[in-house]
Amino acid sequence: MLIGYARVSTLEQNEDLQVDALKAAGCDRWYVDHASGAKASRPQLDKMFELLREGDVLVVWKLDRLGRSVQNLIELINRLHKMGVGFKSLTEQMDTTTPGGTLVFNVYASMAQFERDLIRERTNAGLRAARERGRVGGRPSKLTHDDEVMIRQLYESRTVTVRQIADRFSVSRGTIYRAIEAGGVAQTEN
Numbered sequence: 001m002l003i004g005y006a007r008v009s010t011l012e013q014n015e016d017l018q019v020d021a022l023k024a025a026g027c028d029r030w031y032v033d034h035a036s037g038a039k040a041s042r043p044q045l046d047k048m049f050e051l052l053r054e055g056d057v058l059v060v061w062k063l064d065r066l067g068r069s070v071q072n073l074i075e076l077i078n079r080l081h082k083m084g085v086g087f088k089s090l091t092e093q094m095d096t097t098t099p100g101g102t103l104v105f106n107v108y109a110s111m112a113q114f115e116r117d118l119i120r121e122r123t124n125a126g127l128r129a130a131r132e133r134g135r136v137g138g139r140p141s142k143l144t145h146d147d148e149v150m151i152r153q154l155y156e157s158r159t160v161t162v163r164q165i166a167d168r169f170s171v172s173r174g175t176i177y178r179a180i181e182a183g184g185v186a187q188t189e190n
Helices: 016-024 045-049 069-083 098-133 143-157 162-169 171-181
Strands: 002-008 029-036 055-059 086-091
Touching: 002 086, 016 029, 016 055, 029 045, 029 055, 045 069, 069 086, 143 162, 143 171, 162 171
Parallel strands: 002 029, 002 055, 055 086
Antiparallel strands: none
16 A cells, blocks of 8 residues: 655644655555754654554655655654565655665665765764874863862752752753762762
């Protein structure tokens, strides 16, 4: 069975173009989400995945209607493959029910992996270069050295709880525990 999926980003947008294309492609049923592609969970997409069965083919008008990123798209198509469900994108003419379509998808997935690897490589090289220039990454600490000394003194006094210390300095309990640990104070749950 051909099952269609369409998505528009806002309630003001109209899904008619996509639905018309899905009908013309022979879809027996279709699901439409009115949600940003950035949302991990989309109600109609989730419902459709529950109802898909081996031998079905998921059809979309365009790849970006299904996945919010290349990585997400690859994960979804791999999930379909494991379910025994084919995939067709009408605009990109991708069809994983054929050997050629599977090849196109695998090339697409390989290019995405290559891009992720390049980004990781450039990021690591940039971090190394920054460290060599004496720069330290990460967010600046919310606490000064004097704050950390005061935190350790308050903690060791056992007159206030870690939660009270965190509230006083407007930080999380985890930040307080890291400050205590950095000062070499043995921790007990407080």
